[in-house]
Amino acid sequence: MCVEATPPPSSRLTRRGILAGAAALAGTVAAAGPAVAGPANRGGTADAAGQAGGGTEGRGARGGNLVVQGGTLLDPATGEVIENAVVVIEAGTVRAAGRRDSVAVPQGVEVLDAHGRWVLPGLVDAHIHLSTAAEARDAVRKGATSARSGSTAFYQDIAVRELARHSPTLAPRLTAAGVFVTPDLGDTVLADPDLTPLARLKDGVRSAEALRRVVEVNLARGADVIKTRVNERAGLPEQDPLAQVYSHEQLSEIVAAARRRGKSVLCHSYSEQGCHDAVTAGIRSLEHGAFVGERTLREMRRRGTYFTPTLTAIAGLAESTDPVLAERGRTYLPALKRAVLAAHELGIPLAAGTDSSGGSVRPIGREVELMRAAGLPALDAIRTATTGAARLLGLERTAGRLARGFAGDVILVDGDPLADVTVLKQPVRVVRAGMPL
Template sequence: MLATTIGVGDTMRKLGLLLIAATMISATPAAAQTIDVRAGRLIDPASGQVLADRRIRIVAGRIAAVEPWRDGAPALDWSGYTVLPGLIDMHTHIADGADDEGSDPAAPFKSTEATTILKAVKAARTMLRAGFTTVRDAGVYRGLTDIDLRDAIEAGTIEGPRMLVAGGYITTPGGGGDVSGLARDMPIPDTFRVGVVRNPGEARDRARYLLDQGADFIKLIATGAVLAIGSEPGSLELSPEEMKAACDEATLRGKYCIAHAHGAEGIKAAIRAGARTIEHASYLDAEGIALAKAKGVWLDMDIYNGDWIEEFGTKQGWPAEYLRKNRETTDVQRRGFSAAVKAGARLTYGTDAAVYPYRFAGRQFAYMVRFGMTPLQAIRSATSEAAKALRLEGQVGTLAPGAYGDLVAVAGDPLADIKLLEKVAAVVKAGQVVR
């Protein structure tokens, strides 16, 4: 039954992508061309150096050289701007196709597959134009649609950031990654439950299935969620054995797993099971920080979200359960973030974009500085440090020769005013001008 349902879903996805190709302007693939960018100032996140008046030469979509500007006419004159590598968001939900003005958390269940795909196309374009040239899309409710979106962007069919995707969620029945809040007699399509598991054997099988379909990593829902009915953030949902089985399968395939984990015990259980990054980490404690440091695990904490949910969710009448859980986790998460920064833990830039509008993806930078980071640390979290966590060091998050020609420009100095990254002036992805 599962195979039959997924087959129909595959057909719908192909039809949706054909519709997209026929009705939307395609992104231009990187050609074998040379482009020279004149950067007034250049920030190298890894070294912390700020260099003046630099030529960035991009050949066939890759950076060929960064050197002092001497002469000639630049293809892009950014001499009035500060230039950084393209930004990386480690936790987005683009493929679920949230609305522009903030997410209705139940939107994926209220939309057809074609509608979701079309919304996702717009979301991807918005995210890219906000300066995020690479993203990790941290799971979808409608299984596998993120894989097709990633592939369409890579093929140049549509415009969007470079994507790494999960294909779905490994979750318990009724857990934070399952469909919840529906009537007991309402049937749930199998495409929404591609990762629902009941024991370690099923966790391994579902991880294997998602990787076979083209997932880049495995997403575990280790604990309950804020935006899910009947799921408490502090409660462990997947067992340690289920998480380890999924992570072992990912490792066997040369991949890794990440874990949605709010609760303190869930965070530690996920780290011990082999998770590479911990998402949210709301109830992070000192033992969890020490364990993350000892295991080389990154913490990916969405510390802006709480304010948006409180303001927008209250205004829009989101379920009282969502708002209650958000209030319980917001301040404690920020205290944990500050403690992690002070302790020297590895931290990356992950926003949960979709909960709030994609065009606001840069708002978290100011929160990271407010709660303990220097501006350079915040920039590194979305460039060089994120690249390490993605296993793409030297490919993204850097302006070193050989990396993708991904650039953003801002009018001013983000090391003095980090809020400048909330509204980038220009974007280049793989040598192609986006805006």
Template sequence: MLLLFLLWGSQLTAQPIHRIGKAMPGADSILPQPYLALTNANVLDVRTGEILENRTVVLQDGLIQSITTGAPPQGADVQDVNGYYMLPGFFDGHFHGRTLDAAQFALESGVTTVLSAGAYGMQDMTFRDAVTAGYFPGPDMLAAGVFVLRHLGDNALEDPRLFKFMNVELEGTDSLRRVVQVNFERGVDWIKTRVGGNTAAGVADAYWLYYTEEEVAAMADEAARYGGKIQCHIQSGDAAIVAARVGCATLEHGQYINEEALRVMRELGTVWTPTYISTEGFALPHDDYNTPTARRVAPWILENQRRMLRTAHELGVTMVTAVDTPYGPESVARLAGEINAFIDYGEMTPLEAIQAATITSAEVYGLDGMTGSIEEGKEADIVLFERNPLEEPLNLHNAMMVISNGRIAVPFRSAFPGLNGRPDRSY
């Protein structure tokens, strides 16, 4: 399996995520962005839930050029999609993929945009830039760079300004601000840090505050100085309240979260990224996070998260979808499972859950002007499904065609081998 931490990656010109859809010079000769007309498509307007029937959707230069009921333009490659349902590509707001295979697995599950939640060093920036440049197919990425933790270890080798933190604990507001500064000066899009412990991974008691409120506030403030935001790993309600109070934009996981914290988040406009579907994997053999501790706590935290999904929806807390997986050979969680969990346990309508995976995520990550819906002028991030997802959301497991950044990642197929509507398991 090829790791993306390659020497040539450091030579790629930095290409910020807000230029998605605009490839770097020479990229078209590597992975072309075809002039393509998709005919007989039923397009889902994710803002209203309306199905726009029998549309011709024309893609050119990585963008959606037009959506009409007319004939395809001359010169376009024509693909009849047989009345399949067209949705915008999904967002995975907590991505740990680091390989070429992971990029393809994410695309095959309908994910076309991801927020990195930590990779080796600044490898996610290499991933982002290589995808944008057209070197290999993959989801567009918001890169987080060096994960801000107490122990940077080898990650401190990514920049000479971080060397002094290699063998010492990273703590104190000045030191934390410095790491945030280095990340943004190297070109990251977001910052990832930890506010609470992580019992399931054996890192620490879930109720322990990993950083003080003052330290987290310093990181959030420094990110804001660069026009950026911060995503915070939390598990407990106390950690969630601290993170929300100091301005963290998104709170990740929350297996031990409570109603009090959700009310604070609603009041402050803080977004919850539950990564519920990865929690289901805690009790599964061979899952990414299957450890003795995870198996022991799984029954309780699953019950709590299911209740809190419903409570969060009732309170009006904004939630976005994420999988929290490296998309490796042992990974079983997929984005469609998270969407269906929002429906089954959060008691969202299918449209609300799809919005969480598309336009709502795009708004949260500041990309709604470029992606998150099927509209003229937006990036051609498209997924096709055989059945109406508003009526059969389980069919979201079966992506029949995927286009990311105007490039065909999964060619159109009229049958999905081995599956007949309902997958063997709900991940």
């Protein structure tokens, strides 16, 4: 059965209601106070691949003025290390950064003493599920000042994105994915009236019309990217993560529908065939990808496809009390580490993502630790959560560095991350848009 040939959903009539409902679900109304006047969907600048940016805070955001001084500054882009450094943030944006004797420090501005600590840009979590205000705050406190959603059930991520734009300390700068394009939407058909006709489809969301419908509703509701899958889930013992749920043709339909609106696609995947079908269909980033093979990796290099392995989530399976999941984690993690190292050696861009969900936000520093354990040099592992992930999100001029014109997002850590990346798991201080938490 196909979806009726109805026109694309009207964002003018329903977007405000959807955002209000998502805000209530996310718990943002109580946490953030009155909403800032302005359009609900302020999309960011798209990069060459159609990835939405969202790199600046909204018109109502009030970034802080702050001087971070005395620490050791690391620039992930160049690898340069500057001792006794100063970072000057004005209205939430870095105005100057460098050695203390080369930077003019404004008078009367709050000073954050970083002596004895290392200073880095806020980290980027390129795959996270934020469904509540509490989760959003927790992600920031653990060092993720920018993030990309891996989808939510009821558009909560779009509400979290708006929360971040007018109250930056409460949430990461977020690229929202809306709802998952998946064969069985379950209760997600209730996320928007325009999705409800899909509930009667005998075979689920599989026809070209149905696939386009979910993409269109997402984009009408303000999603920045589209999230889909090619394999079943690894975190459910009753599912087989190597079973394929969408064909190359179906994935191509999803990618084409997103591209028509200048958006890109991230794809949940595990099997080699699934990974290959997703990459050749034109996705922007491969998520998980435990058994991605050499032919697919070479295709990714040719196309510039990103790899977001979510090592943290796979490592978490090995700790499960469920024997099926624990065995799955023990089997998948070594394979995934080998794939990460092979990708790095081929020059495939890597992005760090924790795949946190369900009220448990894992520190993005843990993903950096696992990237290092997979064989990446420390600086390259750090780049997966800074410059690399920022580029994937279209934030390469906003996040990932502390340089003039970049966001005033800072973390302080106790120790040299180039010698021991595990210090990134527990930032001793986080600054979001020039405002210390």
